[in-house]
Amino acid sequence: MQPRTPEPIDAAYVQSLRDLALRCGLDRVGVAPATVMERARTALEARKVAGLHDTMEFTYRNPVRSTDPTRSVSGAQSMLVAARSYVLDEPAVPEGPYAAVARYAWVDHYAPLRAGLQQLVRxxxxxxxxxxxxxxxNSVVDREAAWLGGLGWFGKNANVLMPGAGSFFVLGSIITTAPLPVAAEPVADGCGSCRRCIDGCPTGAIVAPGVVDAGRCLAWLLQRPGVFPRQHRRALGNRIYGCDECQTVCPPTVRFERRHVEPTHLPAVPVQAWVPLVELLEAGDDVVLASYGRWYIADRNPIWLRRNALIALANFVRESGEAPSEAVVRTLAGYLAHPEAVLRAHAVWAVAEIGRTDLLPSGDTDRTVLDEMAALIR
Ligand code: B12
Ligand code: SF4
Ligand code: SF4
Known part of the structure; x- marks a missing residue:
């Protein structure tokens, strides 16, 4: 069979792609060259050397691959980059011990983004x-592609901000052999002298404009398996998944948030902006994974969400300044006897934080738990 002659690329063709993108729930589209993303490659390698990636893999696993579009599609000529808003109406703050979920995870925004991209692929x-x-x-660094495609500027908080709409957008791209005309210029910097995100980050994780130290970033610490660093537990507040602080202090993001169109093509599922902590801590693995399994949970092991919940619950109670309810005390006391040592260790910290050292166990011989006990008297 003869290979078919591709459609010619002209202004009308590019416009037809843009129109289709908007109809399919994508809010912004642009075109980046399919050449090696040198700046991102240098940044990935330098940050790995400096340890700023902590234990993250993702795009750091193979920087050569994730910064070279032709490794994913041989003969690639361009990247069609797209952004989709994840702004939704904010549900009321519930009363009682609830944990906060970052906005991008309230519902699955990646599914409609991918569905929109697939229509363009077709x-x-x-x-x-x-x-x-x-x-x-992990095959593509999305932000650099979006920036090269003229979608927005790199904020000092490392997010890509769309002019007139801020950074509450998820990003994706299509690597293609179509020689689409690339963006002429990157979008000009819109941060100016502002540095609210740097000053507002609860853990000082933005170590230079656009550079995040993952070992201090709450969004990563909530995903990373193992003991949650003690020095950042109070700063975690009542977060359980993701952190929005460097975006909710960002003037271009909050100013334009309300003016942006509501996302379309969303699944008819409830918005999960708040997680009931006692309920989560009392639920079995199946229930936890059924409710939150679409999030990135290391090894799909609910233990890490429970660890986060123990910290969030203690912070909630301490910050409320009120005595914990019986249900909270019962739950935390139950975790002091949990079969998983890492959860017993976080329960030790939690009961101490709410002033209930009387509940502490005396016979635990596990190293992780003993470390927590020792840290209480340091
Ligand atoms: C690893 C990762 C993380 C890590 C590390 C984040 C980081 N900043 O390094 C963790 C888990 C912490 C994380 C958190 C979040 N993430 Co994330 N994450 C990724 C992932 C998988 C890879 C990112 C990557 O490769 N970074 C590599 C480093 C080198 O890139 P960079 O930090 O952007 O560095 C660039 C700038 O420094 C810039 N630069 C160079 N010189 C200069 C100079 C100046 C002055 C400036 C300003 C910039 C600048 O060039 C560098 C290279 O491109 C991408 C998905 C993907 N496949 O790309 C999503 C992604 C970046 N994350 C995303 C989101 C939504 C988030 C969160 C907002 C989620 C949340 N609410 O918790 C937070 C934001 C935290 C933050 N301030 O960055 C979105 C970003 C959307 C957007 N509008 O920018 C992405 C693109 C996912 C997606 N497809 O939508 N994330
Ligand atoms: S996501 Fe949170 S912890 Fe991470 S850099 Fe932004 S404000 Fe700091
Ligand atoms: S808070 Fe200010 S410095 Fe940070 S990304 Fe937003 S505009 Fe830029």
């Missing part, structure tokens, strides 16, 4: 080009 393929979609995939 069109490009039907028109005779090869095309593969990527979103939050």
């Amino acid at each position: 069109k490009l393929r039907a028109d005779g080009y090869r095309a593969v979609a990527f979103a939050d995939d």
Whole structure:
């Protein structure tokens, strides 16, 4: 069979892709060259050497691959980059011990983003080009692609901000053999002399404009398996998944948030902006994974969400200044006897934080638990 002759790329063709993108729930589109993303490669390698990636893998696993679009699609000519808003109406703050979920995780925003990208992939393929979609995939550094495609500027908080709409957007791209015309210029810096995100980060994780030290970033510490660093537990507040602080203090993001269109093509599922902590801590593995399994949970092991919940619960009670309810005390006391030592250790910290050292166990011989006990008297 003769290979088909691809559709010619002209202004009308590019416009037809843009129109389709908007119809499919994508809010912004642009085109980046499919050449090596040198700046991102240098940054990934330098940050790995400096240890700023902590134990993260993701795009750090293979910087050569994640910064070279032709490794994913041979003969690639361009990247169609896209952004989709994740602004939703904020549900009322519930009363009692609830933990906060970062906005991008209130519902699955990646599914509609990928679905929109797939429609464009289908069109490009039907028109005779090869095309593969990527979103939050280790093969492509999404922010650098978005920046190169002219979607927005890199904020000092490391997010890509769309002019007139801020940073509450998820990003994705299509690597294609179609030679689409690339963005002429990156979007000009919109931060100016502002540094609210740097000053407002609860753990000082933004160590230079656009540079995040993952070992201090709450968003990563909540995902990372193991003991949650003691020095950052209070700063965690009542967060359980993700952190929005460097975006909710960001003037261009909060100013324009309300003016942006509501996302379309969303699944008809309840918004999960708040997690009932006692309920989560009392639930079995199946229930936890059924409710929150779409989040990134290391090894799909609910233990890490429970660890986060123990810290969030203690912070909630301490910050409320009120005596903990019986249910809270019962739950925390139960965790002091949990079969998993790492959870017993966090329960030790939690009961001490709410002033109930009387509950502390005396016979635990596990090293992690003993370390926590020792830290209480240091
Ligand atoms: C690893 C990762 C993380 C890590 C590390 C984040 C980080 N900043 O390094 C953790 C788990 C902490 C994280 C957290 C979050 N993430 Co994340 N994360 C990723 C992932 C998987 C890879 C990012 C990566 O490769 N970083 C590599 C480093 C080198 O890139 P960089 O930090 O952007 O560095 C650039 C700048 O420094 C810039 N630069 C160079 N010189 C200069 C100079 C100046 C002055 C400036 C300002 C910038 C600048 O160039 C560098 C290279 O591109 C991507 C998905 C993907 N496949 O790309 C999502 C992604 C970046 N995350 C995303 C989101 C939504 C978040 C959170 C907001 C979620 C949350 N609410 O908790 C937070 C934001 C934290 C923050 N301030 O960055 C979105 C970003 C959307 C956007 N509009 O920018 C992405 C793109 C996922 C997606 N597909 O939508 N994330
Ligand atoms: S996500 Fe939170 S902890 Fe991480 S850099 Fe932003 S404000 Fe700091
Ligand atoms: S808070 Fe200020 S410095 Fe930080 S990203 Fe927003 S505008 Fe830029």
